[in-house]
Amino acid sequence: MFPASILTVVAVVVALAPLPSAARDAVGPESTSVNRAISRDRLHRHVQVLAGDIGERNAWRPQSLRRAEEYIRSVWTEQGHNVAAHAYTINNETWTNLEIVFPGTGLASQIVLVGAHYDSVQGGPGANDNATGVAAVLELGRCLAGHKPRRTIKLVAFVNEEPPNFWTRDMGSDVYARAARARDDDIRAMLSIETIGYYSDTPGSQHYPPFLGWFYPDRANFIAxxxxxxxxxxxxRAVTAFRGASDFPLESLAAPAFVPGVGWSDQLSFWFAGYPAIMVTDTALYRYPWYHTAQDTPDKIDYDRFTAVTQGLCGAISALADADEL
Incomplete structure (x- = not known):
């Protein structure tokens, strides 16, 4: 990293994190339109099915990836949603993004999109990365049921985020984002839910790219x-919305995409398409010892804090969809 790049990162961190206490105090209450409790047991079940029963699921294990696809489809269908399948082809293999939609009322053309990738890295069952993200998005479908948002909310399960498709035009999210741009979809917010299940109160359990540790906690007990x-x-706006819905510890960062980790998920595809997007993460390899290994298994997840984060996300997404401005 060049010195000028370091200075850019430091300047951004100083400007944005943490948000001042006044900003926290000014946050309004959680939307009263969303009051369904997130079920810890259901989150645990989703992670167990995806990472335990199905296990490794990616381009090298296409049958397992399709089992994951069918599981996601079945959960959303059981919740009463119409599940749209957006298929595309790579080298004569067909892959599918799955989507459910909560139509907006007053601002229906504006979209709040929340997504998580359902494939796992080669050689890994992918419990934290990213069965936790998928489980959260599945349960958001239940939490938001019956809510009539001002803006349209779309929940998407993306295929093919991991290698060999990572950072290529064959990522499921890239295919989706390019199609959205071609339709001129008005996506006002994209949230990529990426690896959100591991937390620790041990001093020194949280790590960072160079210099960022000067500004952030050393305990891995927050969502980012x-x-x-x-x-x-x-x-x-997303930070304000989450803090209005939850008291779970939250840290935020805006930085150039070249900072290691900043662009490491599906939000990157939406940046390339010109849409505003953020990643919601426990910071993955910067705290999780089993990231991208065969030991990324369901028993490693902190289900209590994972549940609390998902509950906060439900309130935050509702608040973003109903906000006067976005």
Whole structure:
């Protein structure tokens, strides 16, 4: 990393994190339209099915990836949703993004999109990365049921985030984002739910890219909201919305995409398409010892804190969809 790049990162961190206490105090109450409790047991069940029963699921294990697809479809269908399948082809293999929609009322053309990738890295069952993200998005479908948002809310399960498709045009999220841009969809907010299940109160359990540790806690007991520089306005609104819905510890960062970790998920595809997007994450490899290994198993997840984060996300997403401005 060049010195100028370091200075850019430091300047961004100083400007954005943490949000001042006044911003926390000014947050309004959680939307009263969403009051369904997130079930710890259901989150645990989703992670167990995806990472325990199905296990490794990716381009090298296409049958397992399709089992995961069918499981996601079945859960959302059981919740009463119509599940749209957006298929595309790579080398004669067909892959599918899955989507459910909560139509907006007053601002229906504006979209709040929440997504998580359902594949896992080669050689890993992918409990934290990213069965936790998928489980959260599945249960958001239940939590938001019956809510009539002002803006349209879309929940999407993306395929093919991991290698060999990572950072290519074959990522499921990239295919989706390019199609959305071609339709001129008005996506006002995209939240990528990426690896959100591991927490620790041990001093020194949280690590960072160079220099960021000067500004952030050394205990891995928080959830992080991360954006590129052009998505800073969305980041601030999302932080405010989450803090209005939950007292779970939250840290935020806006930084250039070249900072290691900032662009490591599906939000990158939406940045490339010109949409504002953030990543919601426990910071993955910066705290999780079993990241991208065969030991990324369901028993490693802190289900109590994972549940609390998902509950906060439900309230935050509702607040973003109903906000006067976005």
């Amino acid at each position: 909201f991360i954006s590129n520089l052009s998505s800073r306005a969305l980041l601030r």
